[in-house]
Amino acid sequence: MSALFKELDYRETPIGALSLRRRRELSLGVDVFEIKLGDEFLMSSLFTASEIELAKLGLAELSEAGLEVVVGGLGLGYTAQAVLEHAPVGALLVVDALEAVIDWHRDGLLPLGAELTADPRCRFVHGDFFALATSGDGFDPDAPSRRFDAILVDIDHSPEFLLDARNAAFYQPEGLRKLAAHLKPGGVFGLWSNDRPDDTFTARLAAIFAEARAEPVTFHNPLQNREFTQTVYLARTPRGG
Numbered sequence: 001m002s003a004l005f006k007e008l009d010y011r012e013t014p015i016g017a018l019s020l021r022r023r024r025e026l027s028l029g030v031d032v033f034e035i036k037l038g039d040e041f042l043m044s045s046l047f048t049a050s051e052i053e054l055a056k057l058g059l060a061e062l063s064e065a066g067l068e069v070v071v072g073g074l075g076l077g078y079t080a081q082a083v084l085e086h087a088p089v090g091a092l093l094v095v096d097a098l099e100a101v102i103d104w105h106r107d108g109l110l111p112l113g114a115e116l117t118a119d120p121r122c123r124f125v126h127g128d129f130f131a132l133a134t135s136g137d138g139f140d141p142d143a144p145s146r147r148f149d150a151i152l153v154d155i156d157h158s159p160e161f162l163l164d165a166r167n168a169a170f171y172q173p174e175g176l177r178k179l180a181a182h183l184k185p186g187g188v189f190g191l192w193s194n195d196r197p198d199d200t201f202t203a204r205l206a207a208i209f210a211e212a213r214a215e216p217v218t219f220h221n222p223l224q225n226r227e228f229t230q231t232v233y234l235a236r237t238p239r240g241g
Helices: 049-059 078-084 099-106 113-118 129-133 165-171 173-180 199-208
Strands: 005-013 016-025 030-037 040-044 067-072 089-096 122-126 148-153 183-193 211-221 226-236
Touching: 005 099, 016 099, 049 067, 049 078, 049 148, 049 183, 049 211, 049 226, 067 078, 078 089, 078 113, 089 099, 089 129, 099 113, 099 122, 129 165, 129 173, 165 173, 173 183, 173 199, 199 211, 199 226
Parallel strands: 067 089, 067 148, 089 122, 148 183
Antiparallel strands: 005 016, 016 030, 030 040, 183 226, 211 226
16 A cells, blocks of 8 residues: 555445555645545545635524534535634534544544534434435434524535435425424525536525525636636525414
8 A cells, every 4th residue: 555545444334345545745845635536536625715615605694592403414524624713603503424434534534624523513414315305204313303593505516416316306496495394494405516606406495495506616626727616505594474
């Protein structure tokens, strides 16, 4: 095994083989953590701008003390970390279907693991986010039907490019209505997408929520030396009633 590359863990999962790797990016002089599902790259510590913006944009208009937040998809932890940096946040549930990813944070294999696990506001929930989102009991196994100020999701590549075809119903009107039922009045739904804004999906959100918009997030890709644009979708339930 080269000192420039190390596979830190490998797990078989119901949706394929999951691998955590650390490699040295010589062109930038940094260590990069990557998670792969089969031959597909799920996430990289080299590109985190839009994951962080998901939290910042999703919470920007929420300032009440003791905010309750759900993050769907733990990944490398950057969205969760950005949520916890928002001072009014009082509680964060991070839901992930891949037990290995939760283990990697708890075991200190990932750089943000110690920070997230040490914060008393943060709790990991091993579960299928999409199944919980469409259930009556919701996301907190200790408090059925609990509602939240914000639900921020970074799991699939986009509403059209899914990790698992069974997730498709979540992005349709009925799935979005069920998700909205887990938000408080004025609560925010935020969704990360690897693609540029999709007017069709934004319109679908607008038909379900009181407010909806797509925010492009552009960042520099140092490996390709060009700008790259992803999207954060934001939607909000009615503020009263």
